[in-house]
Amino acid sequence: MARNKVQFQKGLSLNEFLKAYGTEDQCFEALYALRWPDGFRCPHCGHDKCCELTVRRLQQCNDCGRQTSVTAGTIFDSSKLPLIVWFQGMYLLTQNKKGISAMSLHRQLGISYNAAWRMKHKLMQVMLERDDDQPLSGFIEMDDAYLGGERTGGKVGRGAAGKTPFVAAVETTEDGCPTRIKLSVVQGFRSAEIKAWCQQHLTQGSTVITDGLACFNAVTEAGCAHDRIVCGGGRRASVEEPEFYWVNTVLGNLKSALRSTYHAIEPKYSHRYLADYQYRFNRRFDLRALIPRLAFAALRTPPMAYRLLKIGLG
Numbered sequence: 001m002a003r004n005k006v007q008f009q010k011g012l013s014l015n016e017f018l019k020a021y022g023t024e025d026q027c028f029e030a031l032y033a034l035r036w037p038d039g040f041r042c043p044h045c046g047h048d049k050c051c052e053l054t055v056r057r058l059q060q061c062n063d064c065g066r067q068t069s070v071t072a073g074t075i076f077d078s079s080k081l082p083l084i085v086w087f088q089g090m091y092l093l094t095q096n097k098k099g100i101s102a103m104s105l106h107r108q109l110g111i112s113y114n115a116a117w118r119m120k121h122k123l124m125q126v127m128l129e130r131d132d133d134q135p136l137s138g139f140i141e142m143d144d145a146y147l148g149g150e151r152t153g154g155k156v157g158r159g160a161a162g163k164t165p166f167v168a169a170v171e172t173t174e175d176g177c178p179t180r181i182k183l184s185v186v187q188g189f190r191s192a193e194i195k196a197w198c199q200q201h202l203t204q205g206s207t208v209i210t211d212g213l214a215c216f217n218a219v220t221e222a223g224c225a226h227d228r229i230v231c232g233g234g235r236r237a238s239v240e241e242p243e244f245y246w247v248n249t250v251l252g253n254l255k256s257a258l259r260s261t262y263h264a265i266e267p268k269y270s271h272r273y274l275a276d277y278q279y280r281f282n283r284r285f286d287l288r289a290l291i292p293r294l295a296f297a298a299l300r301t302p303p304m305a306y307r308l309l310k311i312g313l314g
C-alpha cells in the first residue's frame with residue numbers, strides 16, 4: 001500500500017527543536033522576530049527605535065519613553081513561566097497528532113498542574129481565535145455532531161442531555177480530497193443559528209452538502225448552494241453515504257483522539273478542545289512550521305486572565 005504523504009512527512013524532531021529553541025535567548029529572539037518582523041515598533045506611539053533594558057528584557061521607546069516587552073499585550077502576558085517552557089509546551093501541543101492533556105504537560109514540563117492547565121487553555125484559545133476569521137470555501141460536507149454524554153449511559157443522539165452540539169464541516173477539493181475543517185460549538189441546530197454560523201465560517205458561493213435536517217436549509221440564506229441528501233432508513237444512515245465520507249471520518253478520528261488523550265472534557269471548554277483538533281488538522285501538511293505559526297498567532301492574541309479562561313462557555 002502506498003504510504004500516506006501527510007502521515008509520513010518529516011515532523012520537527014526533538015533534536016531539531018532543541019537546536020532551534022533550546023535556550024531562553026533563542027526563544028526570546030524567535031518571539032522578537034515574529035512580533036516585530038520589520039524591527040521594533042512601539043505599541044504606544046508607533047516609533048521604531050528603542051533601547052533594551054537587559055535585566056528584565058524590556059524595550060524602552062526612544063520617543064515616548066514607555067516600556068514594553070516582546071510578550072506585553074499578548075497571550076504570554078504576565079505569565080511567570082520562562083519562554084523556553086512555553087516553547088516546549090507549543091512543541092508538545094503541535095507535534096502530537098492527538099493533542100496532549102494538561103496532566104501530561106504538567107508531568108513532562110515539570111510545572112504545576114495549574115500552570116500547565118493555564119498554558120494549555122491559553123494556547124487552545126490562540127488556535128480558536130486564529131481559525132475564526134478563515135472561512136471554508138468550495139465544496140463542504142457538513143453535519144450536526146455532539147460531544148460528551150457517551151459514558152453516562154444517557155440517551156444517544158440529537159438533543160440528549162449532557163451533550164454539547166457542534167457543527168462539523170469539511171472542505172474538500174473538487175475531486176473529493178479533504179483540505180480544512182471547522183468544528184464549532186453551537187447553541188443548537190436551529191435555522192437562525194446555522195445561518196449565522198455559515199455567514200461567519202463559509203465563503204459565499206460555496207456548495208454545502210448536508211443531510212435532511214431542516215435547519216440546514218438555512219445555508220442558502222448565507223449565500224451558499226445547498227445539496228441536500230436525504231438518506232433513507234433513519235438519519236444516521238448518512239454514515240453509510242459516500243457524500244458524507246470525510247465528515248464522518250473526521251468525527252470518528254476526533255472522538256478517538258479525545259478519548260485517548262483526555263480523561264474527560266468539561267462541556268464549558270468544548271469549543272477550545274475542538275479548536276485544538278481543528279488547528280492541527282488544518283495545518284497537517286506542514287508539521288515543521290507549526291511552532292513559529294502558533295507563536296506568531298499567540299503574539300497577536302490578546303491576554304486572557306485566568307478568571308476569563310475558567311469561565312469558558314459559562
Ligand SMILES: [Zn+2]
Nearest residue numbers: 042045061064
Ligand atoms: Zn513609544
